[in-house]
Amino acid sequence: MSVNVVAHQDDDILFLNPDLQNSIRSGRQVKTVFITAGEAGYAPEAGKNETPDARACRERAQLDRERYARCRQLGARAAYARMASVADEWTQQEVPLAGSWVEIHTLVARPAIQLVFLNLPDWADTQTDVSGGDERLKGASLHHLWANERTTRTIVPVGSAISPAHRGTYQDGRQVVSVLAAMYQRFRATVIRIQDPEPDSRYRFNPSWGHDHSDHIAGARLAEEAARVYAGPDGRPIARVVPYRNYNINDAQANLDAGHRGEKATVFAEYVRFDAEIGTPPTGDYAGWPERVYYRWSTGTTWTGRNQDGTLQAFAVQGNKLVTWRQRATGEFAPPVVLTPPGPLAPGLSVTANADGRLEVLARRLDTHEIITTWQATPNGDIGRVWASLGNPNTAAGAPAQVGSPVAARLADGTIRVFVKNGGGGLSTKAQTAPNAGYGPWTDFGGGPGVQDGLTVGVTPDGGTVVFAYAVEAGIGQIKHWAATPGTQAFTSRPNLTGSEPAGPPRAAVSRNGSLTVCHRLARNAQGDNAGLVGCHRQLPGGSWSTTSQNVGGHGGVDGLAAVDAVQGTAADSRILLFATNRGGGLSTTRQVAPDGLFGGQWSDLGGVLVGQPSAAKAADGTVFVFALTDSGGLLVRNQIRPGGDQDLLEERVLDAP
Structure with missing residues (x-):
């Protein structure tokens, strides 16, 4: 059960996708909670009480606060219907939860997909009817709730399932946490996707608000705190929290393959039909965000x-x-x-x-x-x-x-x-x-x-140590490394590895002859579209590195790679094996074509619906095991039946959650 918690009605499709769509495509139960009404700086206006259609939603003159909030609900619903490939038809109801009222919209053709609207005020809403009349603390409601500085009232969008009599007042952040924790319990969440509670201060956007949107940060902190309160289904520690970077992903490399970029842009375009604040087609950051997804804390x-x-x-x-x-x-x-x-x-x-x-x-x-x-x-x-x-x-x-x-x-x-x-x-x-x-x-x-x-460490045959890191320098991805000679462990910086631009953390592995190979995800840039593919650098005799990287293909996916070292000092068929999540959210693998050789570019899809990145190891007899976290709180294990570089991982089981 996936529960996604975001501040605004486009945050999930911009920053959590393609993981969100993969869950929907896999037939999982998906529930998304929108904390704010997303009404921005619109003011209420008497007489505008009819539910707008898509045309009216694109005309600012036709909108006030309650109508724009409804438009954003309609946009979210249209986007989810598109992700589910069904008609955009929904039911809606008001539901009491932890002392507050929320509205839940259910997709008719896929009832396992539901959208929940808390309708707390957007940061730009400075109206006194939502700020408790406190002129000093107008706007930024979620921030003030998180800080327990004042109360705030919800708004009631036009056409909302919430009756005016149930318009709510939140006393402090603890009340928001209680509602979110009750939501996790109601839906028996096993995966909780949230926004970035601690944005990287090196990057742009609103330094005074923590280098991101105030609602994103406060909402993520409230959602994270609720996840700590939530014990998990039946009190078992199953729920896995997955935080995503937000605005600052445009300062990183384009890392989604062409298929995912197209799907993400299509879903976003469905939402944009109802949002007058976004141009058609989207430009600037709105054009860049659908090309990327990055985790705030990777596994x-x-x-x-x-x-x-x-x-x-x-x-x-x-x-x-x-x-x-x-x-x-x-x-x-x-x-x-x-x-x-x-x-x-x-x-x-x-x-x-x-x-x-x-x-x-x-x-x-x-x-x-x-x-x-x-x-x-x-x-x-x-x-x-x-x-x-x-x-x-x-x-x-x-x-x-x-x-x-x-x-x-x-x-x-x-x-x-x-x-x-x-x-x-x-x-x-x-x-x-x-x-x-x-x-x-x-x-x-x-x-x-x-x-x-996402650092990686390799030990050379002579006992030296090499550390590799993915870095973004002047907007360009690089693989940096430091090396220490045997016995001293005095590390010095070495030249960056050269080759195709990386778009994710490196992973070092040792070949049978003791030389290192370093692999990483590749980027889309002006020189070519390698997003979703993997590149590898080989250590040459004497310790230097290849001046180009081998493109070893791939099945899409993002973030780190898992690897197992080849067994050294043996004449056996011992090879490096690589593992990666793929574009469908499952697991794929490739291997060297021969001991100490290159990779052949042939990948095998091992299936699964995963959370985070895989990890791999060799048993005492040399058989390779790969482990991956499932979206139900369990552990997927695949392994070779007998050791060998040419052996497939034929045995599979899913271990129970705690």
Whole structure:
């Protein structure tokens, strides 16, 4: 069950798609909650009480506050009908919920699709009838509710299911949180999609309002807080929260393939027929947003590990908890175990093993912006009983709220080293003082201000370490890297990798001969349309890098790639395998055509309806496993029956949610 919470009636189709449409296409139950009425700066006007048609909705002179709010409802309904490929026919009703009244519109041909309107005022509505008469705090209602600074009254759009007698008053943000949490419970949400609660301060738009739209930020924070209150269906920690970047995606590369761009633009055009504030055809930012989708907090692809005894273990953040699935010695997986971290976590986890084989999990706290860690007390033992803080590299200066999710790796000397995008848009690191020991201080490598989340680490055959990062510099995607010689771990910046422009985080993997390969998503730019495809760079003898990247094709999709290293030092058919989400929201894979070779460009669709990015690992016998999070709170597992670079992943199962 997908519940999407956005501020305005076009935010979902602009910033959550194509994930939203993939859920609809897959036949899932989809419920979208619009927090505000989206009435902008229109004022009420007596006498305009007829429901407008599409023609009237495009003429400002025909609109007042209540009619424009209705137009935006009609636009949302038309967009969802188009995504569902059914007639634009709806029923609507008013429903009491947590002490307030909301209206729910149901698509007749697909009743599993419903739109919920809370009708709180838009930020630009400065009318005193919605601001509680407080002249000092007019407008920005959601911001003031989030800050618990004043009450606010809802509006009643023309043609609304809400009767005038049920026009509501929200006392503070806690009341909004209660309504949203009750909504999650009513719909038994397992996926909660929200907007960006902490926009990246490096990018444009309204610095005084947090570098995005005030309603987007406040609405996302209220929705996120409600997700923390919501225990999940039947009290089980199933719900997975997926936050999306908003306005600032136009400062990143165009990353959607041609098919998704066309679908997203078509759905948006359906909405625009009812919105007089957007030109036809849309221009500027409205033209750019349908070409992109970016997650605020990705799951990353390093959330599985291998225990000392060779069994595999996967971890995920859901229901404000840390959940783990552990493989038994028989090869089957035990029921999931729920662990309680000291605070809410971002979805991105990094799992690695200490020198003595004990697994360690690193995460980012959402409330304090610390990097925290937990580990097994003994090899193959329990995890999550003890947590420690590694602090924040920007505590004293910079932007601590902008620190990214950690990526950790065990280096050749046996120590774990943690890397994060810091608040200045560069790279920071912290390392264990000795194998199996605690951590030293943070060190800043610089490299800012363009580094993005999603780092990757590779260890070279001679014991050196290389760190790669996707960065946006002067509006152009780059793959930056830093290298350390064996034994010193003194990292120096190296030249950016050259080749086709990247549009997502890199993933390093090791070939059979020990050389590194780095792969990433590609962008659409003036030189060509590679969006949805994957490019790979090969390390050459002597440690240099290929001057061009190999385009290895792909099935669409965005964000990070998962990979398994080839087994080194063996004559066996050992190859790197890559895994990625595809344009339908499922899982696809490709592999080197031969050990130490290139990729053939042949991809296989493994199916599934996924949340976040996959993670892959090898069992003790060399068989490859790939893990992916499902939209019902469970875990998809696919694996080879026998090891080998030419072996398909034929065995599949879906592990239960907690």
